[in-house]
Amino acid sequence: xxxxADDWARDLCRYVDASPSPFHAVDESARRLEDAGFAAISPDxxxxxxxxWYLRSGGAxxxxxxADRSADAPLRVIGAHTDSxxxxxxxxxxxxxxxxxxxxxxxxxxxxxxxxxxxxLGVSGRLVVRDGDGRVEHLVRDDRPVARIPQLAIHLDRxxxxxxxxxxxxxxxxxxxxxxxxxxxxxxxxxxxxxxxxPTDVLAFDAMYHDVVPSCLSGPDNEFVSxxxxxxxxxxxxxxxxxxxxxxxxxxxxxxxxxxxxxxFDHEEVGSVSxxxxxxxxxxxxxxxxxxxxxxxxxGSLVLSVDGAHGTxxxxxxxxxxxxxxxxxxxxxxxxxxxxxxxxxxxxxxEVRHLAEQAGVxxxxxxxxxxxxxxxxxGPATASGTGxxxxxxxxxQLAMHSAREFCGSKDPAxxxxxxxxxxxx
Ligand code: ZN
Numbered sequence: 001x002x003x004x005a006d007d008w009a010r011d012l013c014r015y016v017d018a019s020p021s022p023f024h025a026v027d028e029s030a031r032r033l034e035d036a037g038f039a040a041i042s043p044d045x046x047x048x049x050x051x052x053w054y055l056r057s058g059g060a061x062x063x064x065x066x067a068d069r070s071a072d073a074p075l076r077v078i079g080a081h082t083d084s085x086x087x088x089x090x091x092x093x094x095x096x097x098x099x100x101x102x103x104x105x106x107x108x109x110x111x112x113x114x115x116x117x118x119x120x121l122g123v124s125g126r127l128v129v130r131d132g133d134g135r136v137e138h139l140v141r142d143d144r145p146v147a148r149i150p151q152l153a154i155h156l157d158r159x160x161x162x163x164x165x166x167x168x169x170x171x172x173x174x175x176x177x178x179x180x181x182x183x184x185x186x187x188x189x190x191x192x193x194x195x196x197x198x199p200t201d202v203l204a205f206d207a208m209y210h211d212v213v214p215s216c217l218s219g220p221d222n223e224f225v226s227x228x229x230x231x232x233x234x235x236x237x238x239x240x241x242x243x244x245x246x247x248x249x250x251x252x253x254x255x256x257x258x259x260x261x262x263x264x265f266d267h268e269e270v271g272s273v274s275x276x277x278x279x280x281x282x283x284x285x286x287x288x289x290x291x292x293x294x295x296x297x298x299x300g301s302l303v304l305s306v307d308g309a310h311g312t313x314x315x316x317x318x319x320x321x322x323x324x325x326x327x328x329x330x331x332x333x334x335x336x337x338x339x340x341x342x343x344x345x346x347x348x349x350x351e352v353r354h355l356a357e358q359a360g361v362x363x364x365x366x367x368x369x370x371x372x373x374x375x376x377x378x379g380p381a382t383a384s385g386t387g388x389x390x391x392x393x394x395x396x397q398l399a400m401h402s403a404r405e406f407c408g409s410k411d412p413a414x415x416x417x418x419x420x421x422x423x424x425x
Contacts, residue, residue: 001245001416006217008241008413009225013215015237016227020124020141020210022059022082022266025233027139029240029264030056033063036244047290052247055286059083059266060276062286063240065247066259071292074300076258076423077388078242079278079378080235080307081268084228085109085401087116087173089125089207093187101178103147103187106169108208109269113167115402116209120145121175123190125207129197140194143212147175175209211403222409223329230397230405231308234412236264239306242419249424258300258425259291268307268378278378284386302351303390304422305343305379306415309333309366311396311407321369326396329408331362332415335377335392342392343379352391352422359421361414364396 002008019025030040038052054063059082066073086108093103107113124141154160167173177187185199191207192199215227243262267277274280287293309332312325320326326333334349335342356363368374383390395415397407 001241002413005410005413006222008416009217009222009409011241012225012234012237012412013217013227015240016215016229016233019082019229019233019236020122020143021126021206021208023126023139023206024124024141025082025236026056026059026061026264029061029063029236030054032240032244036247038063038247041290043285043289053290055290057282058276060282061264062261062283063243064259064261064291065243066291069259072295072297074258074297074302074425075261075287075291075293075388076301076425077261077263077283077303077382078239078419078423079263079265079283079303079305079382080239081232081265081278081378082236083109083266083269084231084233085111085269086403087111087175087209089123089187089205092184094182094184095174096182099179100176101180101182101186102174103177105173105175105209107173110401112399112402113169113173114165115399115404116173117149117151119148119403120212121147121149121209122212123147123207123209125191125205127191127195127197127205128203129195130201130203135203138195138197140191142190142194145212146190147177147209149173149175213404217409219409225407225409225412226404228404230407231400232268232306232394234308234395234397234407235306235415238412238416238419239264242416242423245420246423258423259296260423260425261287261291263382265378272378272381278381279385283382287386298388300425301388302348302422303379303382303386303388304352304419305377305382305390305392306419307377307379307392307394308400309335309394309396310400311398313398319369319372321367324365324367326364326366328396328398329410330364330396331411332356332393332418333364333366333396335394336365336367337374339374340380341374341376343383343390344392345389348389348391351389352393352418355421356418359417361418
């Protein structure tokens, strides 16, 4: 576990840069867990002996430690999501005009579309490739600036600064990916080259664009983190590192009192309703199959749904509730909403405040303005799916859902300490 807040933030940057897609995020968490002695298990395996295990499925991962815990020890679950808003390739993407080759994209999630303009873009994803009579999956990525969506010059759109930029996702967002004649199959051929396979063997792909500029600490005193996908890779990173820390805390009387669980879900940005989303069965099914879910004490069990929180923006303070200002580097943020867009209730908030006091971590509180709708996260889906007490919290950030987001550099380590205390039970 990184020792200082800056080390933690730099490790977060490495995690984010290793994870241009949800599949890569799962791969990076799995790699770190394996390095810490966790072993992979598949849904078709029998129940293993207690130990350190993880199960992965596409963009989702569930990991737990049940060695040296009693069969009814409560569950402590950290949930986060691996997906972020971005631009995703259409199945037949190749088109173009005027001597330029372009590709068709769909908008994934509630992306700030303007943030994808004038930005050097790399591409990543997974391919499913014919392999004899079977099929194999390849993760691929190209971090070179292979695509770009140039903005229209202001001389051709004089009102844009006064009236705002309106972008049609079908007609205005096709990245330019090269020059010359358009050839159908060209995009698949580039993916096939990344995986070193024959293009005719590529049966299908899930591919998406990402900002190629590496994540970094920013500000004169490294006060901030500038990175893509902080929502919600910041929480995936903290959850992974907290689980590894708790798993390393010895056995016997030194082991935690609870069974710590990490649940990384896909598809939060499009509503969580999928086989690998928080509204799907993956968490509860895995806990039932391998972790004796129904025999666990509910007293002491807790889910922390960890996702980005809105810091109060200094240029747009009127968009925030005056009494609930949220500061960068002010500590993790408990999220409240009376309409259950967040799952936090008073006993859950009290439990997290108790844990934060023990860990020496300050907490903040977020609630939306009453005249503005509130976003949501995996908390309500996890609470209704498992019946477990769930608390929504996360690290404050600005520019949420931009291709490049911004947060304090001290908060991620504070979140890590809090999650470690929660997992220990
Ligand atoms: Zn999120």
